[in-house]
Amino acid sequence: MCFTSKTVTRLLQDPPAKGIHRGNYTTRNGQTNQCSVKPESEWFLHEIKPLVSNELWEECNRIIDESLCKQKRPAKKPVHIFSGVVHCECGQRMYVPSNSPKYICRGCRNKIVIADLDAIFCEEIKGYSLSPDAIAKHLKSANETASEKERLLVVQQEELQRVKK
Ligand SMILES: [Zn+2]
Structure with missing residues (x-):
């Protein structure tokens, strides 16, 4: 307690x-x-x-x-960290109207409970920060993408030389 x-x-x-x-x-x-x-x-x-x-x-x-x-002084306004940052499926930004427990889309009125979004975010963050495997996998795939692009660049340069000739 x-x-x-x-x-x-x-x-x-x-x-x-x-x-x-x-x-x-x-x-x-x-x-x-x-x-x-x-x-x-x-x-x-x-x-x-x-x-x-x-x-x-x-x-x-x-x-x-x-x-x-x-x-007694005016109560502090609660802060919703994803307000205007999180996007709805329809592409519009989502906000928390005052006294609402939910983020609501201004376009289609889609809703998600504040606590649910916070929990989902925390789980995702945990997945990265606490798992060296997930980080290693991510780095490996990024490195593979980079070397693939380097290889393509060489091919394109050779092609350019050929066209110039
Ligand atoms: Zn929407």
Whole structure:
């Protein structure tokens, strides 16, 4: 588990520490996989053994709320590394509209999920960077192409000489 400051804040704001266990209070969106809090009327609350006093919990959360209010600034726009770089089958460039989880073609509305494209790219990169065989094969085929072209060049030069004569 990774304890970022966000995780710690979430743990401090969670009421089990003051002896209240909440059930049925979050829901996950099937499409975006984002978690959100249900209306309070749907929660089930159970009393459990508190870890800290109610006063300490309230004091702690008052401090968190105050500091969160202070740091509220516009959210950073997410960066999509393939935006305008990746091309659709139809030849048009693909972009991510705001709040969309997909790259979408401006021409034919073809779509690909951002995470899928990232995963495909990473797999391709791995194939090259982690496999000396793939690199060796690639170099060998490039060398063969180069010597074939050199051979053709000699033939063409000889042909040129012949024509000139
Ligand atoms: Zn397209």
